[in-house]
Amino acid sequence: MTEQLNYFKWKQQAEAWMREAADYIRWQMHEQLDIKTKEHKNDLVTHVDEGVENFFINKISETYPSHRVMGEEGSFKKIDDLSGVVWILDPIDGTMNFVHQKSFFAISLGIYVDGEPAAGLVYDVMADELYSAVAGFGAFLNGKRLPKLGRVKLDESILSINPGWASKDETVRNLIETVRGARSYGVASLEIAYVASGRLDSYISLNLAPWDVAGGIILLQETGGLATNLKGETLTLLKKDSLIAANPSIHDGLVNRAFGTT
Template identity: 55%
Template structure:
């Protein structure tokens, strides 16, 4: 049987160790290549961080499996048992071009239920954490339950391309106080949990983009779903909404009526 407090503490140590490695690697040259298209970047640092977690799991938790962005996800077709869902660097374009606004994102799921979540903003040294049933924290300070802020007082996060793609979002552009796009899904979900944003909306995200953030946001009363309002499977690419309950309800209404 899993000792979740022990797993939480161990994975936290590994997240921070990965952050130290990333900061050290940034002092030297980084090898960058593209995957599906020229904007889908991967670096040797992404791959090394994922390999770091693979090796750690083999040694410490050999029955656990890893679903990672840089190759290991191909081996995962279900969430039976305990699965670590990892994005070694979420926001690789930011990492390469700006050296900020990227994060290590980790969600640990048991029989499909999110038990542990981490989002580590490496350059700000800001660590968002959650253990199911114990609340969510940022650098050890407990986060409050998300407030049902009205749309007119809300800051929402969405890629400009999605607004052009789905004209139903124009209502929110006109009515919300402001829009942002940070280029890291993990951080944007963390910001919803921390009350810095009221919602984050995306057309297409992979499980590793959102798994850690979903655990954190649920611990403070936020809602995560796909565009149809259904629960996510964390097995396939899907549309995604993270929001406080009031904005989530409004999004569902405007997107489907």
């Protein structure tokens, strides 16, 4: 019980910090952005991403000195295991959307204890939608409990997938033709949260980092959804991996039909 009370305390504290960070993001949106690239020209980072990560690092180190942070903008380099309490952070998931559209981006945070999920939060900053969950106690959207996912047929489902991947892969194109509709939002954490809430039925991606998925997969687990890599294996959260996040009634069908694995 003491452990679970800690989980709720961490989640509540994280929510307050997320809202504070969101105020900073909204303010900075109207200033000149310092935009840089990382691995390639479409992999963007701004001083706002870095500022939000530093904000969380400072708050967590001051409040919980024994906890560690795995963040996208550099703090991940200090993490090579998930022992103890690790906060896995994407300060702005969807930086390209943030830069170009000023919408459809999120702060994503998963809190893990010895590699097991404790709490997860995904905050759509501009829509003011906060998804949150404590392991074993359900998932919520702005404080309202999300129901468990109902059954859905693959040919009546909505899939989110990168259109660039679809343009190069016949198997993916065939899958898109099988489902009722396909979408792409460019924000992994939100897309996983949408599966958890039933707005989407599945989300598939080839190459995601731990901070892209850590907050969302806890939400998904709490509404009965499944998150694995394309082979159907458990995600490690220590390296980049593929992802199928899906309603449980179609998860295995997606793995088998799209990728020929079991």
